[in-house]
Amino acid sequence: MKHKKVGIWVRVSSQDSVDKDNALHHEIRAKSFVQARGWKLIKIYRLEAMSGKSIMSYPQTNKMMEDIRNGVISGLVFNKIARLARNTGELINIAKYFQEYNADLVSMDMSIDTSTPIGRHFYRSMSSIAELELELITDRVKASSLSRAKRGIHVGGVAPFGFTYENKILVPHKDEAPILKLMYELFLEYKRKRTVANILNERGYRTKKGNKFTDSTVRRLLQEPVAKGLHIMNRKDSKNKPKPKEEWCIHNIEAVVDETVWNQVNQIITSQKRTNTKPLNLKVHLFTGYVFCICGGRMYTRYNTPSYVCNKSCGNFIRKEDLEEVFKSELYSYAVSPQNVENYFERIKNLITTKEQELTILKRKKNKLNEKIEQLLELHVRGQIKTEAFHSYHAEPYEQVVQINQSIIELEGEILGFSTSKASTDTILQEAQNLYEKWETLNRDQKRSIIEIIVDKIIVGKDDIEINLYKLLPDGYIPSSLENGTNERHTSYSVMR
Incomplete structure (x- = not known):
């Protein structure tokens, strides 16, 4: 041989x-x-x-x-x-x-x-x-x-959306939990799973795997008891078949939504399933979900009414035509110069290059350490390093490899984040150019799409309106000339009643 x-x-x-x-x-x-x-x-x-x-x-x-x-x-x-x-x-x-x-x-x-x-x-x-x-x-x-x-300890698998495992115990995820809560609020408002999925997707939210939300995903998440703080374990066997309820292990954890809200949502889902009926295709008005009263309440507009009205019955209102005209005026100055855009993307490009260079260095260092560990293991297998001494030689390079692996994960995440930010910002910038001139030529859906991209919140007072728009360029990486400019809008307008 x-x-x-x-x-x-x-x-x-x-x-x-x-x-x-x-x-x-x-x-x-x-x-x-x-x-x-x-x-x-x-x-x-x-x-x-x-x-x-x-x-x-x-x-x-x-x-x-x-x-x-x-x-x-x-x-x-x-x-x-x-x-x-x-x-x-x-x-x-x-x-x-x-x-x-x-x-x-x-x-x-x-x-x-x-x-x-x-x-x-x-x-x-x-x-x-x-x-x-x-x-x-x-x-x-x-x-x-x-x-x-039985003890409520993680037994494998991925945590449900809105949650994560800390010390093998299920707790709300700091980033996903607010999205899960929003999902329940949107369903109570629209009563349509597909509408909720579309709104979440349009706002840039994605599932735990990075996919877009679908109506079936929304339905599954809305019906999951874990959202109200009820974690049910041992529900299925190894073939994914349901086990008898007496074999379930139920634990109380921190909830993302109130039990009352969870019950209301699931009553609606159950009634829709039982009668096989769908709610009316409610027309979403231009500023629905973005208009707030100075008192803190949301402002809604009902069918065939000319105004947005405060839901707390404080008497505050704003005519739909007036609000659109004020918003259109705001679009006049909502733009970024081509030079500033070019500077921004150049800085992002340089930043990505720097991070990629750091990543290459770390990977080379990791390979060298792994070679050293292999050599130590070979010497140990051959008996040239005693077991008692092997651990002292092995501990330091192994600890370095663990630390480098963590740094590599973080760097790869940053590079992906900057690349994604560049792409999404480019899309927003293209949409934002000359919005004032294009506004009257857009249909209702196109106007709504623009509003969802750039509007943070509109606050209607008794005598004025405050419009808060998102920055076109992300914090921390915009040219200094823009940091105090019109890129972040907090503008007030007087309103004639």
């Missing part, structure tokens, strides 16, 4: 094992094993956080078997049979496949020669043991999950 061409199979079943560098340890040990025997390492097949219950559908498995068939490798090295797979049937089929192509399966923990009857018998026996281990592990995981569910 001298000069044998081999591949290394590295599989760990959980992300936790990946994070603890178990996969890296297996890989380094296998490299030393191959090198000590004078074999030639051709390829490494990495299956990180992938279950051994069934491996035949994995792309890495298909690639490995293709390489065996084409003679790219003639042997596969792995830590032990359980690391190859935990399914007896699949393990036996793999052994037959290797025998067909004159290839060898090599376990580092035991000598197995699948070319002999005794070797094949031993391989089948160990395969059965591996599958038994999987069943025992599955039972232990189920028992552990139930115990954790």
